[in-house]
Amino acid sequence: MSIPLPSSGLLTEPISEDKLTVSIGPQHPGAGHFRFMITVEGDTITDCVPDPGYVHRGAEKQTEYRNYVQSIPVLERSSLTDVTNIIMPFCMAAEELMGVQIPPRAKYLRMIMSENQRIISHLYWLGIQGIFLGHSTMFMWPLGDRDVLIDLGQMLGGARITYSYVIPGGVRNDLPSGFKDKAFKVYDYLESRLKDYERMFFSHPLFLKRTRGVGVLPRDEAIKLGVVGPVLRASDVRSDVRIDEPYNFYDEVDFEVPTFKECDTYARCMVHLIEMRQSMRIIRQCLEKMPQGPVRTKVTMTQRAAAGEAYSQVEASRGAMSFHVISTGGPKPYRTKISVPSFRNLIALPRLLIGSHVADMPAIYWSLDYWPVEADR
Amino acid sequence: MAESATGTDVPSREQSISSEFSQFGEKAKVAFTKKNRLKVMVRREDLVDIATFVRQKLMFDHCTNVTGTDFPKEKELEITYHFGSTDGAGLRGMILSLACRVPSGDPTLPSLISIFPSADYHERETAEMIGAIFTGHPKLGRFMLPEDWSDIPPMLKAYRLPGRLEAE
């Protein structure tokens, strides 16, 4: 059987006098585990070629060799800042195929963990955005406050980051005693810190100068390119999986989905800030509303899923995360295809960088919240 | 492959969209209808026409995912496009899947990036991982795998992870 393979060619370019190709590679303080090559003429970027795949670990292939519960650690580590939200659609798809209903208390606990994870992810984003713009206090403060929230997650999940809390059938364990009071204290503290961040960073004149009007992605382009998450919401589209297709109990709590008309980098940063506040609002309501009851429906390790397909989507920290799981009736998935928000937003990177200055590159690149580990799976 | 509809009570939005496909007759066969999900099987010759219909008449405006699956028993690859809608009236949260089966010996099918630009990187990744060839795509080639990858595409079932038990 001969399948013609796509050719893998080396990149060759003739050397010219005014154009310079810069490879912003994996070893670069401004790139993370990702490489993109920009062509620069003077101070303007004229071309951008992204080169992902440096952290491509083949998690999709590995889920074909493991059953549904065993696949959780493999998938979880695909997106370490956003652990709960990446395994949630997989569990939802598995539960749909297995025909398992999860108890309502488990849904509320999933919401609490998911929103806590969203705040943690946004704080990490904020830290790196600060250091990319040269504001090193804005690196230290969010990372320090993030540790307080990680302690809260540790109280519930057991480990600092990779707690594998959400499993097919529900969640692993119930709230420990004293969690509710501690959570309220932590979130009151974080509210006051967010006010400090606003004063220190978000209303700083240099931040405003570097982000207002920079990297504008108009509304129709955003929809055409298929971007998701805060990038889409900053381009004046009120779209969020939590309101478009509510899962768990998102239709029973009040929260706002922020949108901005400016469509620039500043709008994307402000969307992150407002979402942190809304997440705290959701968690407070969940902690009040939760019913008593079991937190898990028993799903064994070798439980078989019905033959069929399931496509489930969830609002992760960076946007809509979806899983397409195909099953042929066995205990292991036949095919898992993950659609991560970072990969879907990557298409906006060349579009935004071309025509902008080199100095605007860190601000634009990180405002897209592209997490290479997640995009490469 | 057996597709099972796990919902007996199908809401009307999905039914009305699936009845729109009846105008294509044999060219578009609805595989299953579930809550917020609809899957339609098409042939590769009709893929561009039906995708244009989905874009312009049904108002689905972006591609969320492209899945490539290998079915070695039937010697076929199934390429599934998943579309979502942001601006279409009442279509938020709905995912329409167009699936196309191609023989493994000749895995060519037309690229849809002229109709759905959001499918660009998804098609590149599927081409690399499963060996499908999207004719009309300007840049298929090494994308995520290392530059010196010289083995068969890894998502094929013939590529087995070393030392593991049998896959599903």
Place this chain on the structure above:
Amino acid sequence: MVAEQVGASASEQKKQGPASGRDGPGLSILVGKAKEVIQQAIADPITYLANWGRTYSLWPVHLETACCSIEFGAVSGPRFDAERFGVLEAFGSLRQCDLIVVHGTVTRKMAPRLRMIYDQMPEPKWVIAMGACSITGGVYFDSYNVLPGVDQVVPVDVYVPGCPPRPEMLVDAFILLQDKIRNSNIR
């Protein structure tokens, strides 16, 4: 002699360092350490000075390999401050750095780049393999694109297990590496 003065002032600093009200086992440990320092300083002053300089200013390269980089970010954060050990992530060129912390999984695409970066760093240089993925491949050990362990590509000095390791473990790794450097011959 210069070395004696260095040794003497170091021992004096060590005696006056902690709270003056402490006595008992703490003091004897201090005295033992001070003796060790003076012996090393007198026996081979150049080595002692060179190692002392290298130990307390380990600068890691900014190369993030995979997901353990988040815990490395937390280590640089205010709670587990790495800068108090001299580990400052120098955002400049890698020609000024002497430490690579391999954060997690090394894929086959990243491996040649890792080796290139290791070769570009000037001597002396050390490698910390952080996370289970860089020791044996971790959760992804059977994947098609993952190296089962980074010591196939670069020589490793300290292994830190965990997935991801807690920041305290990484700090302990820095201290272990500092012990190793202090007791090594200069090359």
